[in-house]
Amino acid sequence: MAEYVDVHSHILPAVDDGSKNVEESLELLSMLKEQGVTTVIATPHFLGARDNIDDFKARINNAKEELFTAKEGKDLPTVLIGSEILYFYGMGMLEGIKDLTINGSKYMLLEFDFIDFNDNVIKDIRRIRERHGIIPIIAHIERYKKFKNYKKLLKLVETGVCKAQINASSVIDNVFTKNAHKLIEKGYIDFIGSDTHSVEFRPPLIDKAYEVIKEKYGEETAEKIRQNGIKLIENIK
Numbered sequence: 267m268a269e270y271v272d273v274h275s276h277i278l279p280a281v282d283d284g285s286k287n288v289e290e291s292l293e294l295l296s297m298l299k300e301q302g303v304t305t306v307i308a309t310p311h312f313l314g315a316r317d318n319i320d321d322f323k324a325r326i327n328n329a330k331e332e333l334f335t336a337k338e339g340k341d342l343p344t345v346l347i348g349s350e351i352l353y354f355y356g357m358g359m360l361e362g363i364k365d366l367t368i369n370g371s372k373y374m375l376l377e378f379d380f381i382d383f384n385d386n387v388i389k390d391i392r393r394i395r396e397r398h399g400i401i402p403i404i405a406h407i408e409r410y411k412k413f414k415n416y417k418k419l420l421k422l423v424e425t426g427v428c429k430a431q432i433n434a435s436s437v438i439d440n441v442f443t444k445n446a447h448k449l450i451e452k453g454y455i456d457f458i459g460s461d462t463h464s465v466e467f468r469p470p471l472i473d474k475a476y477e478v479i480k481e482k483y484g485e486e487t488a489e490k491i492r493q494n495g496i497k498l499i500e501n502i503k
């Protein structure tokens with residue numbers, strides 16, 4: 267079975283709207299394992315300006331300890347810790363954001379909830395890269411098509427300032443599938459993530475998403491995205 271990496275998940279117990287407890291976390295990890303996932307990046311929500319970085323880190327650390335103790339000795343995927351940061355204007359100026367990267371690396375998963383990628387926002391995203399050397403991975407990039415100036419966000423990916431992640435569920439079937447496929451076809455997508463929250467709500471579908479990509483866009487496209495995940499892990503471990 268192919269080895270997959272899941273770069274986006276809410277599998278840490280009781281820290282956000284994802285896994286409710288450690289039992290559910292173990293169940294999600296075993297589902298991922300069955301799909302051929304060998305490494306999962308846990309990316310709990312960091313709610314932009316509303317969360318305090320030190321409190322967040324402490325909360326995440328406790329959940330991590332709990333999960334790591336529970337999974338010890340079990341044949342489950344490796345878990346690395348990151349966060350999914352809800353973008354807030356000015357974060358490019360904030361020194362503390364370095365504490366929110368994936369496993370202390372130069373990669374950071376970034377999501378958006380506003381509706382305009384205007385020049386100031388684009389400049390601020392660029393600052394994350396230029397000032398701190400952090401490479402933003404845009405979380406579920408297929409979702410932002412209706413936002414104003416979406417093309418400017420795509421330009422950041424095109425020029426290599428940012429990387430792009432797509433949700434497995436969007437590859438398969440949801441309201442974003444049309445745009446998701448357009449982005450795959452045009453070569454914008456670097457990574458696939460399950461963005462799994464629970465066994466019921468958005469369960470992990472990594473293997474199915476790869477199958478769809480293989481079928482529609484060929485082995486080479488699927489393999490390139492799969493390898494990107496593996497290379498990412500090699501870079502951040």
Ligand SMILES: [Fe+2]
Nearest residue numbers: 274275350461
């Ligand atoms: Fe997420």
